[in-house]
Amino acid sequence: MAKATGFKTPKGTRDVGPPDSARWQALISAFEREAQLANYGLLHTPIFEDIGVFQRIGEGTDVVQKQMWDFLDKGDRRMVLRPENTASVCRSFVQQRPIVPWKIWYQGPFFRYEEPQAGRQRQFNQLGIEVLGSSDADIDVEAIALGSRFLERIGLKRVLLLINSMGDVETRLKYAQAVQDYLRANLGDIDREDHEKIEAHPLRVLDSKRPNTRKVTAEAPRVEQFLSVEAGAHFDRVQAGLGSLGISFAIEPRLVRGLDYYTHTLFEYQSSALDTAQNALGGGGRYNGLVEELGGPDTPGIGFAMGVERILLACDAEQAFVPPDTAPVVWIIDVTDGSSARDLTHELRSTGVSADRSFDHRSMRSQMKAADRSGAAWAIIVGDQEVASGVVTLRNLRESDDQKTIERSQVVAYLVEVLSQR
RNA sequence: GUAGCCGUAGCUCAGUCGGUUAGAGCGCCAGGUUGUGGCCCUGGAGGUCGGGGGUUCAAUUCCCCUCGGUUACCCCA
Numbered sequence: 318m319a320k321a322t323g324f325k326t327p328k329g330t331r332d333v334g335p336p337d338s339a340r341w342q343a344l345i346s347a348f349e350r351e352a353q354l355a356n357y358g359l360l361h362t363p364i365f366e367d368i369g370v371f372q373r374i375g376e377g378t379d380v381v382q383k384q385m386w387d388f389l390d391k392g393d394r395r396m397v398l399r400p401e402n403t404a405s406v407c408r409s410f411v412q413q414r415p416i417v418p419w420k421i422w423y424q425g426p427f428f429r430y431e432e433p434q435a436g437r438q439r440q441f442n443q444l445g446i447e448v449l450g451s452s453d454a455d456i457d458v459e460a461i462a463l464g465s466r467f468l469e470r471i472g473l474k475r476v477l478l479l480i481n482s483m484g485d486v487e488t489r490l491k492y493a494q495a496v497q498d499y500l501r502a503n504l505g506d507i508d509r510e511d512h513e514k515i516e517a518h519p520l521r522v523l524d525s526k527r528p529n530t531r532k533v534t535a536e537a538p539r540v541e542q543f544l545s546v547e548a549g550a551h552f553d554r555v556q557a558g559l560g561s562l563g564i565s566f567a568i569e570p571r572l573v574r575g576l577d578y579y580t581h582t583l584f585e586y587q588s589s590a591l592d593t594a595q596n597a598l599g600g601g602g603r604y605n606g607l608v609e610e611l612g613g614p615d616t617p618g619i620g621f622a623m624g625v626e627r628i629l630l631a632c633d634a635e636q637a638f639v640p641p642d643t644a645p646v647v648w649i650i651d652v653t654d655g656s657s658a659r660d661l662t663h664e665l666r667s668t669g670v671s672a673d674r675s676f677d678h679r680s681m682r683s684q685m686k687a688a689d690r691s692g693a694a695w696a697i698i699v700g701d702q703e704v705a706s707g708v709v710t711l712r713n714l715r716e717s718d719d720q721k722t723i724e725r726s727q728v729v730a731y732l733v734e735v736l737s738q739r
Numbered sequence: 740g741u742a743g744c745c746g747u748a749g750c751u752c753a754g755u756c757g758g759u760u761a762g763a764g765c766g767c768c769a770g771g772u773u774g775u776g777g778c779c780c781u782g783g784a785g786g787u788c789g790g791g792g793g794u795u796c797a798a799u800u801c802c803c804c805u806c807g808g809u810u811a812c813c814c815c816a
Binding site for chain 1 (some may be wrong): 740741768769770772773774775776777806807808809810811812813814815816
């Protein structure tokens with residue numbers, strides 16, 4: 318417990334240190350590899366932006382209405398810590414005007430000012446991709462497949478892929494009207510807490526978790542009946558593509574997602590291994606109006622974001638993606654004046670062998686304990702006898718207790734040789 | 740923003756129906772073994788019992804407030 322005068326991480330934030338940080342890095346690397354395999358480039362955007370960038374994602378959304386972590390800078394500009402990345406990427410696209418299709422991936426911290434709970438932090442990390450400049454349904458397939466492949470490759474098995482379509486803007490408007498009419502007609506059977514949403518955001522009532530509302534929405538009109546010919550063809554092509562790639566999915570007519578910019582394809586990856594309220598590992602969809610909203614040309618886009626913390630929670634639940642081994646290969650035990658430890662660690666590191674040592678002239682027992690605890694495979698022991706004879710003692714700490722005497726001048730080359738044979 | 744539960748050593752937790760120096764296990768440090776880790780034994784360090792206020796002769800314990808954690812609503816990653 319922190320002292321009265323001590324500081325702690327701010328509410329809804331946490332430190333991530335060893336060994337968790339190594340696992341976290343490995344997860345990012347796994348995603349980076351997946352992105353590179355599909356020729357996506359890395360885009361870093363600022364962690365804060367003008368508040369207007371994010372207001373474009375929908376005035377009626379919770380993200381904009383109550384979760385924006387905004388502040389005035391010293392020039393009286395209204396800034397906001399980014400709550401998501403799609404709007405930033407579109408802002409960047411408008412500013413840079415890269416050639417299309419622009420395929421980028423990203424990773425980093427995001428911020429939403431809300432009450433923390435399981436799988437929900439005020440600062441959290443997302444990784445994801447965006448593609449701007451193509452309305453080809455095969456890009457939808459590529460994006461969805463990339464996410465599925467990533468989750469599969471890190472060892473998650475209990476993942477459900479849900480998809481839906483919102484159609485184009487006209488479809489969406491007509492469908493929203495139909496849903497609203499239907500909900501109004503069944504007002505009495507809908508949980509009271511959802512009544513307000515019926516008027517403000519009828520589509521969002523569809524993913525309400527309240528039992529009475531769910532009974533009503535199960536029978537709600539389906540979007541298929543409202544899809545234009547083009548929108549229907551697009552959705553058909555996406556489904557056929559996923560089928561061709563052998564990716565299993567379920568159509569979820571009530572999947573609407575909370576951001577207003579989505580059109581056409583919507584998708585979400587859910588973990589059935591998590592029994593918390595937040596079981597969505599990630600989600601995304603197509604947004605064909607957002608670039609224009611931000612002052613650019615009419616440009617289609619699609620992408621998804623996944624929550625790093627949630628993925629790791631799911632990995633814990635499935636006992637997948639174990640932390641990588643970060644132990645040094647060699648530990649130097651020097652019971653003379655420490656000079657050998659100083660020089661040998663440097664030599665080993667220079668040849669690419671990880672090595673560490675104790676400091677502060679600890680006892681041999683203490684140094685051996687430290688070597689054991691570190692997980693090192695080898696110990697190099699240097700005492701007065703060794704120094705006098707120009708040798709060191711090389712001890713195997715893992716497979717056996719074998720140890721042997723070896724020339725001081727040979728030991729580094731010897732270890733490099735032994736390690737190369739693995 | 741709202742509600743429930745919870746804040747006692749670095750970690751996981753006992754405990755105190757209010758009463759002299761607040762405990763355990765694990766971890767850490769040292770010793771048993773002045774050249775050998777993992778097992779075992781011994782010892783040690785480390786807490787203003789989350790913070791503030793109130794009641795009381797006396798508060799870690801009771802009351803209020805506050806901060807934080809946690810779970811849920813809402814919503815999302």
